[in-house]
Amino acid sequence: MKAFITGISGFVGYYLANKLVSEGYDVLGISRAEPKRKATGVEYILCDINDRGKMEKIITDSRPDHVYHLAGPAFIPLSYEKPNIAYGTIVDGTLNLYEIIRKHRLSCKVLYVGSADVYGHGDGTPLHEGSPIVPMNPYAGAKACAEIISKQFYHTYGIQIVSARPFNHTGPYxxxxxxxxxxxxxxxxxxxxxxxxxxxxxxxxxxDFLDVRDVVDAYYLLMQCGTPGEVYNVCSGxxxxxxxxxxxxxxxxxxxxxxxxxxxxxxxxxxxxxRVGNHDALVRDTRWFPKYxxxxxxxxxxxxxxxxxxxxxx
The missing domain is CATH 3.90.25.10 (UDP-galactose 4-epimerase, domain 1)
Structure with a gap:
């Protein structure tokens, strides 16, 4: 099995690459910047997700079975200063990726990694996937838009896209x-x-904090068991x-x-x-549970x- 990771140089990308290698995958990833650390046995390519020509060649040459879409700036305060970067990378980059998959009729399954920030303030009670979407910053707005695009491409073109809304996560690196x-x-x-x-x-x-290793376990299980077209909170509860x-x-x-x-x-x-989440849907469909x-x-x-x-x- 082949896995393709966008944004592989990021914090979660490193852990996810290691997880997939341990599960026997051939792993290829792209990032705009040279990774500070690399997982053993992984192929890294420098590429902007909005570079249509280069992205198209990488994806059509590798023809991955699974695509983990992590790319995009993650630091919320920066999105206030440069909302165009948040929207340009997260929204346009997501559309670019899906258009390549659609154009070439690739049969891969995709995990779109959004953010629990789309919920905004909430009311202090556990947020579930049907809770109102009230993005309060450009980063959250961009993530909400890309999630809608993911759902639309599933319904219109049949691309097998599962969406995740991770809450806060942390760990070494x-x-x-x-x-x-x-x-x-x-x-x-x-x-x-x-x-x-x-x-x-x-x-x-x-x-609602999780260890990053629990997060990548959830992403892996969502790729295996998650229902395309659905959204899942990734949180401790x-x-x-x-x-x-x-x-x-x-x-x-x-x-x-x-x-x-x-x-x-x-x-x-x-x-x-x-801000706390409800992870009932994730547990129900994948049997995931945090270990750390x-x-x-x-x-x-x-x-x-x-x-x-x-x-x-x-």
Missing amino acids: QSVDFVCSNFAKQIALMEKNGESTLSVGNIEVER TCTSLKNIISWLFMNSSIQQHQIFVAPEKLRKVDAPV KIKDTMHELLQYWRDNLEKLEK
Whole structure:
């Protein structure tokens, strides 16, 4: 079996590539930037998803059985400053991919990876796939548009597309643009430099966190068992406050006392107080269930940054 991953150089792409190799797939992936780390046994090609000619050649030459569509900017604050990039990559890139599949009548199955950000604030209760779509930022708007395109291409052209709405996920190798990794790196630096102040944004919020390895397991199972034309939340079904994330990180550190500083520049323009998902559909159709506890993931994430800081010094 052949698998094709768009956005393979991203945080999730690395873990997904490793997962697919372990399952016996021949894996090929594209990205605009050279990956910082590569999975063993995977073919990497530099390619912009909007480069129609190059994309067409790669896909028609490889003729994948499964396509995992991850490509697109993931850092929400950047989408406020450059909404054209969010829409151009996520919406136009998705349309470009599907048009190639349609034009060449490829029989591959596709997993479109959207975002739970499409739900907006919600009302604090577990969000299910039928909950209202209220995107509150350009990133979420672009993801919602691409999800609609996915459903339309399934109904109109019969392309076998399953859509995922992942909630927050984290783990080693995640960029410091994202909250858990940012906290972990800061605390690793605090240990190293004998400091005691952690700089944060709004830590009153509660989010539904998963370990990235549970997320890629869900993506793999959705490709095997997910119903084309349907959307699935990928989430734990439980809330974790950022205060708890910070507490778990400090529990695993050597720091005895610390202070919290709320940095105004880290406060988001729009920030839902609580966002938690319902994963009943995912569990029903795939028998997936999370294996990793976020408390343990925080221990691994902190250790990753300790090790990484040492490597950067060498």
